[in-house]
Amino acid sequence: MFNSIQIFGMALLGGLGAGELARRAFSVPRTTGYVVFGLLVGQSGLGWIAPYDVEANQLFIDLALGLILFELGYQVPPVAASEARSRLGAGLQISLITGSAIACAVLLLDFAVPSAVFAAALCLATSPAITIATCSDVGARGERTGLLFTMVAINGCVAFVAAVCSLPLLGADGPVLGLAGAWAVSRELAVAVILGGACAVLVLLGARLLGRRPEHQHLLILGTIVVGVGNAVYLDVSVLLPMLLFGYLTRALDRSNQVVAIRIASDARIFLVVTFVLAGAVLDVGVLAGHWLEAVVLVIARAAGQFTGVWWNRRRLRLNTRSAAHLSLGLQPMSSVALVLLANVHTLHAGLEPRLTGALLATILLMQLVGPLATQTAIKGFGEATGLQSRDPAIGQPAANGRSCGGDR
Numbered sequence: 001m002f003n004s005i006q007i008f009g010m011a012l013l014g015g016l017g018a019g020e021l022a023r024r025a026f027s028v029p030r031t032t033g034y035v036v037f038g039l040l041v042g043q044s045g046l047g048w049i050a051p052y053d054v055e056a057n058q059l060f061i062d063l064a065l066g067l068i069l070f071e072l073g074y075q076v077p078p079v080a081a082s083e084a085r086s087r088l089g090a091g092l093q094i095s096l097i098t099g100s101a102i103a104c105a106v107l108l109l110d111f112a113v114p115s116a117v118f119a120a121a122l123c124l125a126t127s128p129a130i131t132i133a134t135c136s137d138v139g140a141r142g143e144r145t146g147l148l149f150t151m152v153a154i155n156g157c158v159a160f161v162a163a164v165c166s167l168p169l170l171g172a173d174g175p176v177l178g179l180a181g182a183w184a185v186s187r188e189l190a191v192a193v194i195l196g197g198a199c200a201v202l203v204l205l206g207a208r209l210l211g212r213r214p215e216h217q218h219l220l221i222l223g224t225i226v227v228g229v230g231n232a233v234y235l236d237v238s239v240l241l242p243m244l245l246f247g248y249l250t251r252a253l254d255r256s257n258q259v260v261a262i263r264i265a266s267d268a269r270i271f272l273v274v275t276f277v278l279a280g281a282v283l284d285v286g287v288l289a290g291h292w293l294e295a296v297v298l299v300i301a302r303a304a305g306q307f308t309g310v311w312w313n314r315r316r317l318r319l320n321t322r323s324a325a326h327l328s329l330g331l332q333p334m335s336s337v338a339l340v341l342l343a344n345v346h347t348l349h350a351g352l353e354p355r356l357t358g359a360l361l362a363t364i365l366l367m368q369l370v371g372p373l374a375t376q377t378a379i380k381g382f383g384e385a386t387g388l389q390s391r392d393p394a395i396g397q398p399a400a401n402g403r404s405c406g407g408d409r
Contacts, residue, residue: 007053008060011277012270014041019273029134029372031276036369038280049281058279064271066229066243067264069156070221072128073247074261076153077146087147090316091154094309094331098155099124099162101305105297106356113372114166115356122360123302125335126152127371133272134375136265139387141394144323145379148330153244156335160240164188188237195237196245199228203250207258217260218267276368283365287358294359297365306331323382330378333371 015034020409041048054061079087099120106116131152135145164185207221228246250259264271288295299387307328310317314324324373379385 001052002048004056008057008274010041010048011038011274011281015273015277023137027377029130030137031130031272031372032369034276035280036272038277039283039285042278042281042283044283044285046381051282052408054278054282057274058273061275061278062229062233062239063226064264066225066239066276067222067262067268067271068129068132068188068275069240069243070225070247070250071132071261071264072149072153072156073244073249074251075132075146075149076248076251077150078252086316087150088154088175090313091151092158093313094151094306095124095155095158097309097312098302098305099158100360101301101308102298105301109297109359110355111353115353118163118166119298119356119360121159121166123334124162125156125159125297126331127335127367128152128156129272129275129334129335130333130368130372130375131330132265133377134372135278136263137387138376138379138385140379140382140384141386142382142384144327144382145384147317147329148378151327151331154247155331157241158242159335160192160238160244161189164238188323189233189241191235191237192232192241193245195228195231195235196242197249198252199224199242199246200249203246203259204253207260208253208256212258212260214260218262221259222268223264248292279368283361283368288362288365291355291358291362294355295362299366302334303328303332326378326381329374329381332367332374334367338376 014037018033018037019030020033022028022029022036038049039045043050052358102123103116106119107113111119131148134140136149167185203221203224206224207217210216210220224246225243228242229239232242250261262268307325310319310324310328310331314321317324317327319327376385
């Protein structure tokens with residue numbers, strides 16, 4: 001019905017309008033409005049955006065994903081070595097407990113063990129896009145927000161590694177294929193680390209030559225993301241880990257504060273809006289209606305695992321009971337990266353159980369709708385939603401030395 005340019009423009013303008021309506025009329029995050037608009041114009045509604053239209057814009061989606069993951073890595077605040085080890089240990093434990101809870105729930109739903117492992121990996125990651133966009137909208141600023149970004153980055157890495165490791169299990173027919181799968185997993189992880197490190201070195205060297213001029217440095221970073229994503233696609237590896245490492249290493253190694261990072265929530269908001277709209281367009285409300293029970297079970301298991309993991313590690317993370325509950329709530333949004341991984345796996349393994357595919361799609365849709373509200377509630381609970389303070393006097397003052405998730409270093 002429409003060509004790619006018309007679809008792009010419709011997604012941008014319609015998403016913008018729906019996001020503002022969601023914020024002003026219903027006091028919910030703009031990202032919820034973006035997804036709802038996508039549902040309305042996608043296969044669940046008017047059908048103006050079909051799945052093949054989304055596939056035609058896959059290049060744009062890959063670039064947006066690269067930008068989002070770069071910013072997530074860059075937002076992880078630098079801390080002392082002892083604190084970094086504590087956060088890493090806590091993040092790994094939270095991911096392990098959450099993944100185990102999801103896997104047990106999938107087994108209770110009478111799926112096979114390989115399917116349970118894959119579903120746990122797919123559902124584990126918290127959405128970096130929802131976290132970044134919601135934090136920007138509410139003006140998140142402070143120590144707890146930085147901790148939230150750290151936990152999102154850690155469970156994203158764990159989810160990526162778990163997903164890569166679980167893929168050979170779905171198609172393994174014997175020990176030979178198992179060895180081949182192990183080699184493929186090792187290769188993909190090694191390539192991801194090398195690619196992310198190379199991108200960081202390129203930006204650090206370029207920033208030193210260009211100086212702190214945003215217009216040139218943003219072009220440098222965007223160009224490096226394009227090259228990094230293109231190389232990942234060429235080498236047949238996921239963009240998740242290399243772009244996440246790219247962002248983290250760029251900030252961690254920038255000792256002289258030379259890099260002026262690009263912000264997707266402000267400098268490149270267009271990527272966020274269109275990505276959420278297209279994600280909503282490809283999802284089908286009918287799948288949620290048909291698999292609501294499985295979706296509810298997965299959501300409850302995932303939330304229970306995250307709350308248990310954060311509670312268990314609250315002392316290590318220096319959180320009181322209230323802050324631990326809010327951090328757990330902030331981890332609820334499910335990553336739309338899961339949608340990309342699910343599509344790839346469904347293509348590679350046509351024998352993937354249809355009921356599992358439906359259950360996972362239903363879970364993704366449910367968390368795309370309620371996830372942004374969970375993150376907004378968590379930031380307000382931290383007392384770090386500085387952008388909402390004028391409307392809600394009960395929100396506490398931001399930390400004196402806090403840094404907005406959308407600001408410069």
